[in-house]
Every structure is written in C-alpha cells, then in structure tokens.
Amino acid sequence: MSTKQDRILIFGAGVIGCMYAIKLMEAGFDVTLFARSNKYKSLRENGLQYEDKGTVRSIQVNVIDTLENDDIYDFIFVTVRYDRSESALLALKDNQSKNVVTMSSNSMGFSSWLDIVGDRLLPAFPGFGGQIKDGVLHARFLPKIIAATAFGEINGAVTERIENLAKIFKIAKLPYVIKKDMQSYLITHSVSDIAMLSVLQSENKIMDKKTARTRRTARKITVTLKAYLRAIQKAGVSIDPPILKMVLHFPNLILDLFFMTWLRTNMVRDMMLPDYANNANNEIVLLSNDLMKFLNQNDIKSEIIN
Structure with missing residues (x-):
C-alpha cells in the first residue's frame, strides 16, 4: 500500500461511514472518523461496534469532533444523507485537504457543491447499506454485481486521483466502478x-x-x-x-x-x-x-x- 494515499477522514459516523471505516481499517489505512455529540462519545468509550455473524464485535477507531483547517487528509469521505450534504461541505470549506468524496444521492447536479469546495469535489455513491440498532452496526451487503461503490470525475476523465481512489478500494477489497457520468x-x-x-x-x-x-x-x-x-x-x-x-x-x-x-x-x-x-x-x-x-x-x- 502506498503511504501517500493512506490517510482518510470519514466525515459522518452513520451506517455508511462506519462500514467504510471498518473495511479501510482492516486493510491497514489510517482512518479517522468525524462524529459529534453522543456518537462521538460512544465511539470514544466503546469503539465502533458491529454485528459479525451473530456476534457483536468492537474495533477501536480514531475519532474527532473538531477538524482543523491544516489537518490534511488524502481523501475525505463525506458520508451523510443528501439533506445534510451542504452543511457538511460547508464545515469542510476551509480545510486544506485536496479531495472531498461525497457519498450521497444528488438529484439536480453539482453546482451548489462546487460553489463550496470547488474542484476538490469527487462525487461518489456507496455500495452497501444497513442500520445501527442500539449503537451496533448491522451491515447489509448485496451481491457485488448489484452493489458497488461508484465514483468518477464530473467531467468523466480518469485522473490520477481517480486511479488512487481505485487502488484504495482494491486494497480494501471493496467492489467499485468508475463512472463517466456521475450526474x-x-x-x-x-x-x-x-x-x-x-x-x-x-x-x-x-x-x-x-x-x-x-x-x-x-x-x-x-x-x-x-x-x-x-x-x-x-x-x-x-x-x-x-x-x-x-x-x-x-x-x-x-x-x-x-x-x-x-x-x-x-x-x-x-x-x-x-x-x-x-x-x-x-x-x-x-x-x-x-x-x-x-x-x-x-x-x-x-x-x-x-
């Protein structure tokens, strides 16, 4: 694994964020979760709890509730719902990380998001789902042929950062597909x-x-x-x-x-x-x-x- 693309911030500690955190940490990446209030406290005290074949397991994860502008990550995954995406991007506006990967739906295009984070924006969509019940993550995986993380440049080009992101997913054994028209x-x-x-x-x-x-x-x-x-x-x-x-x-x-x-x-x-x-x-x-x-x-x- 290249040491140049191994620092990842997951902004949002819901189902999608926690699932990516587990998979990326298991693959050896340096992962940090951004969470607030009770979720932040729970992750600090109990770790990231998840159900695995009928057993509740826990994995320790680095968690923060404040992001400094000079705290730089190779990729920031924004794993919040669409109705919270704009406020999340505003929180990242002044951070100097170069790649902001939005992991949510979008029904009208990227102009408002581009106004906030500019060409750092890299639209994507997660390839799985699930629920968090009583603080425990219950993942729901679909067949790889049906569900894979989709991502791509807005202009459809296969850039260096697209290739780097693909390497991360390959190392983490996460199914992915590169799209030419994410909109x-x-x-x-x-x-x-x-x-x-x-x-x-x-x-x-x-x-x-x-x-x-x-x-x-x-x-x-x-x-x-x-x-x-x-x-x-x-x-x-x-x-x-x-x-x-x-x-x-x-x-x-x-x-x-x-x-x-x-x-x-x-x-x-x-x-x-x-x-x-x-x-x-x-x-x-x-x-x-x-x-x-x-x-x-x-x-x-x-x-x-x-």
Missing part, C-alpha cells in the same frame, strides 16, 4: 429512491405494513418510477444503470409483482421503523424537491402521480 448516475438513483421510498410515508405518517404490501402501493411505485424516468430522459439524463431503461418497456403488471415482492422484504420492514423512516423521509423530500427544480430548469413537465 446521470446519481439523478437516476435519486429517481428510483424517490419512487420506491416516498410511498412508505404519507402526510408525515409511516404506512402500515398491510397497506404497504398491497397491489395498489406497488402500482403507485410502478407508475411514479416510469414517469420520473421518462422525465429525466427528456432532460438529457442518460439512465444509469442501463437496466432501468428496460423498466420503461416492462408491462406494469410485471413491475407490480416485482414491487409487491420487494415491499415484503426485511429491508422494507426496517425502512418503516420510525427512527429510520423519519430520517429517510427528510432526505427523500429534499431529493424530490430538487429533482423538480432540475426538471423545471430543463423545461420538463413530468406526469408524476402525487
């Missing part, structure tokens, strides 16, 4: 999240399990997803991953059956827990609002089912 990738991902997750809440109330598992709920996802995909296509967004292009050609009945199956999974059950759902709803609301701004800027009137 399209993130907007497409936002569309699928908005369509699939917004149905779980209505008027700030979490949907009950019985209603969530109905054909009517699945059909709402189907119709909304297709409408959004058509809208972003009209706005010039290249749908990525390409498999979502096929969604536009699938009969509604087939998609309904798929989403009815998805709505019965443990993943969706966890998403409907109050602590998870309330936080996720804040992100989905902002993603949806910003997506509509993006479509309006491109003179697209979408046929979204509200």
Whole structure:
C-alpha cells in the first residue's frame, strides 16, 4: 500500500461511514472518523461496534469532533444523507485537504457543491447499506454485481486521483466502478429512491405494513418510477444503470409483482421503523424537491402521480 494515499477522514459516523471505516481499517489505512455529540462519545468509550455473524464485535477507531483547517487528509469521505450534504461541505470549506468524496444521492447536479469546495469535489455513491440498532452496526451487503461503490470525475476523465481512489478500494477489497457520468448516475438513483421510498410515508405518517404490501402501493411505485424516468430522459439524463431503461418497456403488471415482492422484504420492514423512516423521509423530500427544480430548469413537465 502506498503511504501517500493512506490517510482518510470519514466525515459522518452513520451506517455508511462506519462500514467504510471498518473495511479501510482492516486493510491497514489510517482512518479517522468525524462524529459529534453522543456518537462521538460512544465511539470514544466503546469503539465502533458491529454485528459479525451473530456476534457483536468492537474495533477501536480514531475519532474527532473538531477538524482543523491544516489537518490534511488524502481523501475525505463525506458520508451523510443528501439533506445534510451542504452543511457538511460547508464545515469542510476551509480545510486544506485536496479531495472531498461525497457519498450521497444528488438529484439536480453539482453546482451548489462546487460553489463550496470547488474542484476538490469527487462525487461518489456507496455500495452497501444497513442500520445501527442500539449503537451496533448491522451491515447489509448485496451481491457485488448489484452493489458497488461508484465514483468518477464530473467531467468523466480518469485522473490520477481517480486511479488512487481505485487502488484504495482494491486494497480494501471493496467492489467499485468508475463512472463517466456521475450526474446521470446519481439523478437516476435519486429517481428510483424517490419512487420506491416516498410511498412508505404519507402526510408525515409511516404506512402500515398491510397497506404497504398491497397491489395498489406497488402500482403507485410502478407508475411514479416510469414517469420520473421518462422525465429525466427528456432532460438529457442518460439512465444509469442501463437496466432501468428496460423498466420503461416492462408491462406494469410485471413491475407490480416485482414491487409487491420487494415491499415484503426485511429491508422494507426496517425502512418503516420510525427512527429510520423519519430520517429517510427528510432526505427523500429534499431529493424530490430538487429533482423538480432540475426538471423545471430543463423545461420538463413530468406526469408524476402525487
């Protein structure tokens, strides 16, 4: 491992940040976690606790709650939700680290983020998920062919820092893919999240399990997803991953059956827990609002089912 790219700050000690911290530390990188208040205290006192094959384990991690401007890292991973991304970047604005990797959705492009951190910005998206229950991380891994960390330069170039980041992921045995159009990738991902997750809440109330598992709920996802995909296509967004292009050609009945199956999974059950759902709803609301701004800027009137 090169000593020039081994100092990493993970800004955000939620599910994604903690998962990257574990994997990168296990690979021998010098990892620091930025956390605040109770999370900072817990990590200091108990270490990073995680579930591994039914056993709760703990790993000690360097954790800070204040970042000095001259505290330099080779890469800063910003692992916060979209609704917190701008405030996180503002906290990093004067830090002199050269590479700021944003690990979140984005439904309207990078102009506001670039205004804050400039060309240090390197957009990315995590390749896994999970939950933290009672202070313990429960990771949720999908097959590598389905879920890999995506990252790339905004202009699509394969630069030296892209190659260096790829080396880090390779050493840590973390699946990754380099994208030439991160804006399209993130907007497409936002569309699928908005369509699939917004149905779980209505008027700030979490949907009950019985209603969530109905054909009517699945059909709402189907119709909304297709409408959004058509809208972003009209706005010039290249749908990525390409498999979502096929969604536009699938009969509604087939998609309904798929989403009815998805709505019965443990993943969706966890998403409907109050602590998870309330936080996720804040992100989905902002993603949806910003997506509509993006479509309006491109003179697209979408046929979204509200």
